Amino acid sequence: MPINRQQLLDNRPKGEASLDNFKLISVQTPSLADGQVLVRHHFLSIDPYMRGRMNDGKSYATPQPLGQVMQGGTAGEVVESRHPEYARGDKVVGSGGWQEYSVVDASQAGALTKVSNAEIPLSYYLGAVGMPGVTAWYGLTQIIAPKPGETLAISAASGAVGSAFGVLAKEHGCRVVGIAGGPTKCEYAMNELGYDLCVDYKRYPDATSMSAALKQACPEGIDGYFESVGGYILDAVLLRTNTFARVALCGLIAGYDGPPLPLANPGLILTNRLKVQGFIVSDHMELWPRALAELSALAASGKLRPRESIVHGIEAAPAALLGLLNGRNLGKQLVQLV
Amino acid sequence: MPINRQQLLDNRPKGEASLDNFKLISVQTPSLADGQVLVRHHFLSIDPYMRGRMNDGKSYATPQPLGQVMQGGTAGEVVESRHPEYARGDKVVGSGGWQEYSVVDASQAGALTKVSNAEIPLSYYLGAVGMPGVTAWYGLTQIIAPKPGETLAISAASGAVGSAFGVLAKEHGCRVVGIAGGPTKCEYAMNELGYDLCVDYKRYPDATSMSAALKQACPEGIDGYFESVGGYILDAVLLRTNTFARVALCGLIAGYDGPPLPLANPGLILTNRLKVQGFIVSDHMELWPRALAELSALAASGKLRPRESIVHGIEAAPAALLGLLNGRNLGKQLVQLV
Numbered sequence: 001m002p003i004n005r006q007q008l009l010d011n012r013p014k015g016e017a018s019l020d021n022f023k024l025i026s027v028q029t030p031s032l033a034d035g036q037v038l039v040r041h042h043f044l045s046i047d048p049y050m051r052g053r054m055n056d057g058k059s060y061a062t063p064q065p066l067g068q069v070m071q072g073g074t075a076g077e078v079v080e081s082r083h084p085e086y087a088r089g090d091k092v093v094g095s096g097g098w099q100e101y102s103v104v105d106a107s108q109a110g111a112l113t114k115v116s117n118a119e120i121p122l123s124y125y126l127g128a129v130g131m132p133g134v135t136a137w138y139g140l141t142q143i144i145a146p147k148p149g150e151t152l153a154i155s156a157a158s159g160a161v162g163s164a165f166g167v168l169a170k171e172h173g174c175r176v177v178g179i180a181g182g183p184t185k186c187e188y189a190m191n192e193l194g195y196d197l198c199v200d201y202k203r204y205p206d207a208t209s210m211s212a213a214l215k216q217a218c219p220e221g222i223d224g225y226f227e228s229v230g231g232y233i234l235d236a237v238l239l240r241t242n243t244f245a246r247v248a249l250c251g252l253i254a255g256y257d258g259p260p261l262p263l264a265n266p267g268l269i270l271t272n273r274l275k276v277q278g279f280i281v282s283d284h285m286e287l288w289p290r291a292l293a294e295l296s297a298l299a300a301s302g303k304l305r306p307r308e309s310i311v312h313g314i315e316a317a318p319a320a321l322l323g324l325l326n327g328r329n330l331g332k333q334l335v336q337l338v
Numbered sequence: 339m340p341i342n343r344q345q346l347l348d349n350r351p352k353g354e355a356s357l358d359n360f361k362l363i364s365v366q367t368p369s370l371a372d373g374q375v376l377v378r379h380h381f382l383s384i385d386p387y388m389r390g391r392m393n394d395g396k397s398y399a400t401p402q403p404l405g406q407v408m409q410g411g412t413a414g415e416v417v418e419s420r421h422p423e424y425a426r427g428d429k430v431v432g433s434g435g436w437q438e439y440s441v442v443d444a445s446q447a448g449a450l451t452k453v454s455n456a457e458i459p460l461s462y463y464l465g466a467v468g469m470p471g472v473t474a475w476y477g478l479t480q481i482i483a484p485k486p487g488e489t490l491a492i493s494a495a496s497g498a499v500g501s502a503f504g505v506l507a508k509e510h511g512c513r514v515v516g517i518a519g520g521p522t523k524c525e526y527a528m529n530e531l532g533y534d535l536c537v538d539y540k541r542y543p544d545a546t547s548m549s550a551a552l553k554q555a556c557p558e559g560i561d562g563y564f565e566s567v568g569g570y571i572l573d574a575v576l577l578r579t580n581t582f583a584r585v586a587l588c589g590l591i592a593g594y595d596g597p598p599l600p601l602a603n604p605g606l607i608l609t610n611r612l613k614v615q616g617f618i619v620s621d622h623m624e625l626w627p628r629a630l631a632e633l634s635a636l637a638a639s640g641k642l643r644p645r646e647s648i649v650h651g652i653e654a655a656p657a658a659l660l661g662l663l664n665g666r667n668l669g670k671q672l673v674q675l676v
Binding site for chain 1: 568572587588589593598599601603604605607608609610611612613614615616617618
């Protein structure tokens, strides 16, 4: 059996997360028992939610256990099987975590999903046709529920969720304005993801200037907003919401590394009669098949072809997460191992 | 025609509202034109939203115009009529504002409503069977939408909205915990309004102590919350919400007199997957008949019999509003003129 390198959470961050929080070890992969398969990971998924789970205490997910392999989504290939439904060479998506191989009880519901669509790159099952894509779909269709012609906005527009959101919002006939950090991301959002406009938040470092920029970008106000960032960007967006606007809250990455960032003026929720709703896409597994069918069709047709940020080798995983938290990725952040 | 005394908004508050913002004048009531009626006001409604309208600038309602009669709900009696459907002696509810008489174009839709139920005191049409009652009904049934057995909480439990909310929540089979200021209000909420418990916020002057008190009062957490106060009480409640709790936001009285009070930890909306929704009951006129039918039945049967705080004479109206904003009322605040 091959040697398996693993990234463990060694200790919890105090304030900002750092490379010292992780530890790389090598172990022998065990022999397979009946019903198990050995998966070689081609891609590890790197996602913002992982930062929240590195903390102890109450969050929407149980904390990542200390001294254990960092949990996360993976896409790979079966290299050995003692399960009748899996054969060597099958492409599979699962939750193998930050390691080169995983041994999976393949009968366990949801542990592995075989994927086989030649039109869709394997890595997409961790992004546009995976959890981030379904996240965009859920927030858009189930919370914002837009009418054609409405103006929608989203922070982190060029990320994994944002790339799917832009394409889906255009499919719904909306005007869609992105927010992203820096001209490269903004040009990418407008030129390749279908955004009508993209506001570079690095040019607007406070709620007042950001709000003024959004007023220009959304002259008819904002009817729906998808939030993964929080902090002053959320404050600025709320100032530009129309009556009865809907805010889908799926992350607050700006506050992950320190104390909670307050919301400056909750009175706007009242005066503008907003609906602000938090959600976690794993609460709604019953809707995934429908969402994935739509996303797969868009990806296969070429309408949904977002770029990815890829680093190589298991040793690069911690830095990839820290980079993501600081906005250094363009599109879905992945670690490629094969 | 009689002399009519009126309270005008003379100037806008800078910070806290004060008696100096108002001006009492006397005018002659004009002669009636065809289609008009003269209403003598028996009761003026005093409501928290009036403070928001005293400010200039964007709010959910247009600002109260300067130099004009303070707008607001009224209940009274027709004393002269040039409209075929109204006769001297008819009891009517309308929006006559802070004055002793009003001349009403009775054909205008919604300008006047005749009321005639011997089981229901006239003043109730400004409270339990009026706008505050419908506000409680809307937040409860349309936003919180509780299941029997759930725990609900409400701030300002002994006020006009709170008195209806407690009774309605018990009708829905919920456990209902009030928050109010001082032992008198809390005992009233528990002994007369049906609250299972009432937490005296004056004993818990910050979010930490308030949250601990709510943990005791709501050992199974909070599934629905009706908010009219804001500030640290809202922060404390959010800390005790269960997953998928709903927050109906109908007022933020704690912040009306000064700069906006922030929400300390919007991350809880995400981690607990909350829905926080602002609403103004006048946006939903299509539901009023249904709400009023339920509230009337409860009032007529004696189940909904809240107390009122009544001051006498038009000169007392400004102080009544300031008292309401400082929590000095018990139940619906009214000015009685006749």
